[in-house]
Each structure stands twice: as C-alpha cells, then as structure tokens.
Amino acid sequence: xxxxxxxxxxxxxxLIKELSxxxxxxxxxxxxxxxxxxxxxxxxFGKEYWWLLFMGxxxxxxxxxxxxxxxxxxxxMLFNEKEMVFRNLGKNEFQAVTSGxxxxxxxxxxLGDTNxxxxxxxxxxxxxxxxxxxxxxxxYPNYKLELGDTVDLIINSKYFLQDKAAHGVFLxxxxxxxxxxxSMAEGKILGKxxxxxxxxxxxxxxxxxxxxxxxxxxxxxxxxATFFCLKAGKDSNRFFHESFTFYDNExxxxxxxxxxxLKIISNGEKSSWIVEGxxxxxxxxxxxxxxxxxxxxxxxxxxxxxxxxxxxPREFCLKTKERVIVLNDLGNGSGTFEDAYW
Numbered sequence: 530x531x532x533x534x535x536x537x538x539x540x541x542x543x544l545i546k547e548l549s550x551x552x553x554x555x556x557x558x559x560x561x562x563x564x565x566x567x568x569x570x571x572x573x574f575g576k577e578y579w580w581l582l583f584m585g586x587x588x589x590x591x592x593x594x595x596x597x598x599x600x601x602x603x604x605x606m607l608f609n610e611k612e613m614v615f616r617n618l619g620k621n622e623f624q625a626v627t628s629g630x631x632x633x634x635x636x637x638x639x640l641g642d643t644n645x646x647x648x649x650x651x652x653x654x655x656x657x658x659x660x661x662x663x664x665x666x667x668x669y670p671n672y673k674l675e676l677g678d679t680v681d682l683i684i685n686s687k688y689f690l691q692d693k694a695a696h697g698v699f700l701x702x703x704x705x706x707x708x709x710x711x712s713m714a715e716g717k718i719l720g721k722x723x724x725x726x727x728x729x730x731x732x733x734x735x736x737x738x739x740x741x742x743x744x745x746x747x748x749x750x751x752x753x754a755t756f757f758c759l760k761a762g763k764d765s766n767r768f769f770h771e772s773f774t775f776y777d778n779e780x781x782x783x784x785x786x787x788x789x790x791l792k793i794i795s796n797g798e799k800s801s802w803i804v805e806g807x808x809x810x811x812x813x814x815x816x817x818x819x820x821x822x823x824x825x826x827x828x829x830x831x832x833x834x835x836x837x838x839x840x841x842p843r844e845f846c847l848k849t850k851e852r853v854i855v856l857n858d859l860g861n862g863s864g865t866f867e868d869a870y871w
Contacts, residue, residue: 538571541571556693561693562669574602575734579596579598582727583595583726584726585863600647601830614644621648622649638719645657661678682714696708707730712727740762740869743756745864749861771791773813784847790805834870842861
C-alpha cells in the first residue's frame with residue numbers, strides 16, 4: 530500500500546518534470562489526452578484542477594461561462610464557506626469540488642458549489658454540479674461538453690495561432706505542470722446560441738498558493754491578448770515576472786513585451802484594468818472594463834481567494850515598426866481577468 534502510494538507520487542513528479550521540459554506549444558496529442566483524462570497522486574501541498582472557460586464572440590455583451598473541478602491534498606477544506614470532503618474512491622474516481630458560473634450578457638448566474646463525485650474514463654470526465662450531470666468527452670482537438678439542460682457545446686475548431694501548449698516549473702520538492710487547449714466552441718448555453726472561444730486547462734502541482742493577476746482576452750478576428758504577473762500580496766503594487774503577449778491571428782505573429790505595466794482604477798463593482806507595454810521597437814496600450822465578477826474563497830490547508838472578472842476591451846492600440854493595430858481592426862473582444870491572493 531505504501532509502495533503504491535510512493536509510486537503514484539513519483540509518477541506525479543515525473544509528469545510535472547515532463548511538462549516542464551516541453552514548456553511550449555510543441556506538445557503531442559498523446560500527452561494532452563493522458564493529462565486531461567487522469568487524476569494524479571497528490572503529496573503534501575498537492576493540487577489538481579480542471580478549468581473550463583468559454584468566451585462568446587457573438588453579441589454586444591457576449592456570454593462567458595466557467596466550470597471548475599478542484600481537489601487538493603488533505604481530507605477536507607472550506608470552499609465558499611462550505612465544507613468539502615476529499616476521498617479517493619478508486620482509480621480515477623474521487624470526491625472533489627465542482628463549481629461554476631455563467632454571465633449571460635446582463636446577469637451573473639451562480640451554478641453553485643458541489644462536493645461531487647468525479648469519475649474519469651478513457652475519453653470522458655463525468656461529474657455533477659448542483660444536481661446537473663456534467664460530462665466532458667472526446668480527445669484533442671475534438672471535445673463535447675454537456676451540463677444538464679444548461680450547456681451543450683461542441684469544441685472542435687483549430688482557429689487560433691496557438692491552439693495547444695504544455696508548460697511547467699519544476700523546483701523539487703515543488704513544481705507545477707499544466708496543459709492548455711484553445712479552440713472554438715458552438716452550441717447552446719441557457720437556451721441561447723453560443724459561438725466563441727474555449728480554453729480547456731488541466732493543472733497538477735505541488736506548491737503553496739500565491740497571489741497573482743492573469744488575463745486572457747479573445748478578439749473577434751481570433752487574435753488573443755494575455756497578461757500575467759505575480760504580486761507581493763492582495764493590494765500590493767509590487768509585481769514580478771510580468772508578461773504581456775499579443776497573438777496576431779491575422780498576420781500569424783506573436784508579439785511579446787518585456788516588463789509591461791498594470792494599472793487598476795477601482796470604482797466599486799466597476800473597475801478598469803490598463804495594461805501598457807513599451808520596448809525599443811514597439812509599444813501597446815489596452816484598457817479593459819469589468820462588467821461582472823465572481824469570487825471563490827478557499828480555506829484550509831492554505832487559503833486563497835480568486836476573483837474572476839468578466840472584462841471587455843474599451844481601448845486597444847499596438848504599434849510596431851511595420852503597422853498599427855487598433856480595436857476596430859480586431860473586432861469586439863471578450864475576456865477574463867483573474868485576481869488571486871492570500
């Protein structure tokens with residue numbers, strides 16, 4: 530029994546090391562499918578989650594939708610003040626947290642927080658949230674997501690400049706590895722037609738929680754803007770490892786900025802997030818407006834708060850030696866800005 534547990538933990542570290550060695554979009558389908566449809570043995574500080582995000586690209590205020598399956602080392606924790614129990618029920622069967630939300634363009638719909646049983650089969654993950662069965666099925670690049678009568682989506686269009694990736698950081702005894710699949714999705718959410726971008730992510734890590742900002746914004750022409758930085762604390766203005774990248778889907782170019790700046794103008798529920806970058810040969814400015822928010826609070830065995838902001842771009846300008854790109858060139862956008870802190 531002990532040897533089996535140690536073997537499982539060794540396999541988890543081996544997986545994190547493998548993903549860290551890839552650290553690029555050059556990841557094969559076998560690795561993507563193996564990571565997506567497996568649960569890993571978790572040592573102390575271990576965490577694992579599936580994060581499914583959808584951003585509509587149709588309508589003036591597009592639909593956004595997020596589902597989460599989360600588990601961590603330990604027997605229980607509080608998730609949004611509800612006690613959640615973690616149990617292994619067999620190979621690729623376990624109790625975890627399922628949670629999610631839908632922004633329908635006007636209102637935020639909370640899908641609830643459930644201490645659900647999760648079962649992983651060869652090509653599918655089966656669980657539930659608030660009594661609605663949830664099924665993610667298929668292999669890269671073709672998936673299907675169903676959530677009761679609420680969500681029915683086909684995910685299968687390789688549309689973006691970067692459609693997959695594997696990344697990781699390995700500093701024994703700590704580390705984190707993850708895969709991303711970026712596609713288009715089409716179907717129905719809350720009975721409304723949905724057409725937009727999907728971001729399927731699976732993460733496994735052995736690490737403490739930490740504060741950061743993360744953003745992903747999708748434009749109607751398929752271009753993408755991403756931002757990430759670590760921060761010293763909840764309200765700290767000290768940022769580390771800042772990165773801002775623009776994926777120009779029309780010209781098949783990736784434009785990166787070193788040491789971009791983030792400025793936050795807060796006004797209660799409404800905030801503006803300003804990201805600016807300036808290097809010797811290029812500069813950019815992007816202004817995002819928040820239109821809704823959802824908060825997740827984790828306590829027990831480490832505490833963390835995640836605030837998910839639904840954002841839309843109000844200003845975008847990127848200048849290089851060759852061209853100038855403005856918001857009208859890209860079309861309307863839809864995105865999520867995540868604020869995580871202790």
